[in-house]
Amino acid sequence: MARHLITSAIPYINGIKHLGNLVGSQLPADLYARYLRGRGHEVLFLCATDEHGTPAELAAAKAGKPVAEYCAEMHVVQARIAEGFRLSFDHFGRSSSAENKALTQHLAKRLAEEGLIREVTEKQMYSVADARFLPDRYIEGTCPNCGFESARGDQCDNCTKQLDPTDLINPRSTVSGSTELELRETKHLYLRQSEMKDKLEAWIDSKTDWPVLSTSIAKKWLNDGDGLQDRGITRDLSWGVPAQFDGAPWEGMDGKVFYVWFDAPIEYIACSQEWVAAGKGTDWERWWRTDKGADDVTYTQFMGKDNVPFHTIGFPATILGSAEPWKLVDYIKSFNYLNYDGGQFSTSRGRGVFMDQALEILPSDYWRWWLLSHAPESSDAEFTWENFQASVNKDLADVLGNFVSRITKFCRSKFGETVPEGGAWGAQEEALAEAIAGRVKAYEGFMDEKEVRKAAAELRAIWVLGNEYLQSAAPWSTFKEDPVKAAMQTRLGLNLIGLYAVLSAPFIPNASATMLAAMGAAGAGWPEDVKAALSALPAGHAFTVPEVLFAKIADEQREEWQTRFAGIRS
RNA sequence: GGGCCUGUAGCUCAAUGGUUAGAGCAGGGCGCUCAUAACGCCUUGGUUGGGGGUUCGAGUCCCUCCAGGCCUACCA
Secondary structure, three states: OEEEEEEEEEEEEOOOOEEEHHHHHHHHHHHHHHHHHOOOEEEEEEEEEEEOOHHHHHHHHHHHHHHHHHHHHHHHHHHHHHHHHOOOOOOEEEEEOHHHHHHHHHHHHHHHOOOOOEEEEEEEEEOOOOOOOHHHHHEEEEEOOOOOOOOOEEOOOOOOOOOHHOOOOOEEOOOOOOOOOEEEEEEEEEOOOHHHHHHHHHHOOOOOOOOOOHHHHHHHHHOOOOOOOEEEEEOOOOOOHHHHOOOOOOOOOOOOOOOHHHHHHHHHHHHHHHHHOOOOOOOOHHHEEEHHHHHHEEEEEEHHHHHHHHHHHHHHHHHHHHOOEEEEOEEEEOOOOOOEEOOEOOOOOHHHHHHHHHHHOOOHHHHHHHHHHHHOOOOOOOOOOHHHHHHHHHHHHHHHHHHHHHHHHHHHHHHHEOOOOOOOOOOHHHHHHHHHHHHHHHHHHHHHOOOHHHHHHHHHHHHHHHHHHHHHHOOHHHHHOOOHHHHEEEEEEEEHHHHHHHHHHOHHHHHHHHHHHHOOOOOOOOOOOOOHHHOOOOOEEEOOOOOOOOOOOOOHHHHHHHOOOOOOOO
C-alpha cells in the first residue's frame, strides 16, 4: 500500500464551470483517486475554490453583494455540483480560508528571508471613477495598429498585436466605461524566480515521464527570451491575502494583497489544514512535510494546459525558495482543451454545456464516461452531441447495461433470483478468466500511467468479453439439454457483473453502486485474483434484477439539446 | 513575430525506427433469440496533410511548405 496525494487545479469562484473545465482537471483527478482507493492505497484528494482576484470582485459587484458573501455562496454552489458529479474530494476547501492566509503570508516571509523578494515601483493604470487599479485587460480602447475599437489593454482581439494600455487610443475602463484613467506609481513585491532558474530547470529536466505538454510549457517559460523572469506577486486589490501583516519583512504594502496565482497553489497545502480543521483528518503534515512523514508520498497534480506555468514554475519556486521541507509534485498530468461543436466553450456567451445544466439533463455517469473516454490528452478534443449520443448509447446502454440486463433476466426466468448451483468451469470459462485477467492487467497499467482514454478503451473491452462469452456459451441453448451446465454459465455471468462494477467504479460510480447493490456484493474489493473474483458470488446467493442501468438517448432528445445549448445561456 | 502541439479509414482515436498501419463507431453480409430494436461473427474502407532528405527499413528522425489549435509572463 502506497500513499498518494492528489490535487485538482482549483476552479475559479466566478460562476459555474463548463464541461471543458471539468474534464481538464477535477474529473480525471477523481478517476485516479477512485482507482487508487479501489486498489487499497491511502489517498488524500484535495480541491478547493480559487476565490481571490479582480474577476471575483467584479462578479460580486455585478451581483450586488459583498465579495466575501458572493464567494461563500458560490463555493456552496460549486461544492453541490461537484457532489452531483460524484467528485470524491476528501476536502473541498477555499483559498480565502484563514489557513491559506496564514500559510501564504508565512511563505512570502520565508522567501523574503531567503533574499528572494524584491520591491519594484512601477506605474499602473488607475481608474478614478472605479477607485481602483485595473489590470491591463480591463482597459479597452481603439487599437493603434488596426483601428479595432474594442482592443484590450494587453492585446488586440482583432489583429492579435500585443499592446500596452498606454498604447490605446481613447482608453476606457471596462468596469464603468469611464475614461478618467491615469498612470499612478505603485510598489509591488516580486518573486525572484530568475535566481532559481537553474534549480527549476534541473528539476523539470528530471521529469522525463511527464506529458510533453507539461514539460514543454515549463521549458518555454524557463528559456523564452531572456530566460525566466521575476514575477510580481502582489496586486492593488482589497480582496485577497493582505500583503502587509504583523511581522512582515517589508513596509508600505498596505492596501495590497498577494496575487491570486501566488496564493492559489498554496491552498493545496492549506486545504489539508482545512481538512483537519473540519475533523476529517488528524495530521496534514505527514502529507506535505518531508521531514514529518511525507517523503513516501506520491504527489500527482491534474490541470488544464493554461495552468501549467503556475504549477511548473511559480509554485515550485515558492516551495523550493522557502528552503523548508515541503513536498514537491511528482507528476503533472495536463490536458488540452475540450471544444464545443466546432468552436470553444464560452462562459461569457453561454455557449456549450455547463456543469449544472449537464446534471439537469442526464445523470453524472453519462458525462463522466463520455468526457473521460474522450479526454483531451494528446490534442484538443471536441464535444458533439452526435458523438456523445453514439458513445453513450453504444458503450453504456448496449455493451454494459444490456449485458447486466440480459444475464440477470435470463437467470430470473430460468433459475429465479438466486445464483444457480451446480456444474464446474470448463475450458471456455478458464479461457474467459484468463482473457479478462490479461485485460485487467492492461487496464491497471493504463490507470497507473494516468492514460485516461486508453484505460477507458480497455475497460470497455472487458465489458465486451462478457457479451462474447454469453454469445458463445449460450446458456439459453445449454439449458435445454444440460441445465446444470447452464447454471454454471449463468453463475459466471452473474459474477461478471460484480467484477465489472468494481472495475468500472472509477469511471461510473453510480452505476457501479447500483450493480453491486443488485448483486448483494456491496463490499467487493479490487479483483487482484480475477479467477477468484469470478467465483465470489456463491450458489444460493440472492440478487435482484436492477432497473435499466442506462437509458438510451433518442434522436429527438439529442436534437432538442443541440438547439438548446447552441446559443445564449438562459 | 517567436515557441509548442496536432494533422493517420466517413467519425473519434491507437501504433519502443522493424511483418501486410490497427481499434471503436458508422456502412455491408451472416448468425443468435437471454437481453434496453440489444449481442456475436465476418467484412468494405488509408498514397499516414503536400514535397524533399537520412536509413537496409520512416506514420515515427531531419528540412521545407500547408492547415488547425494553444501559449507568449497584468484574466485566472
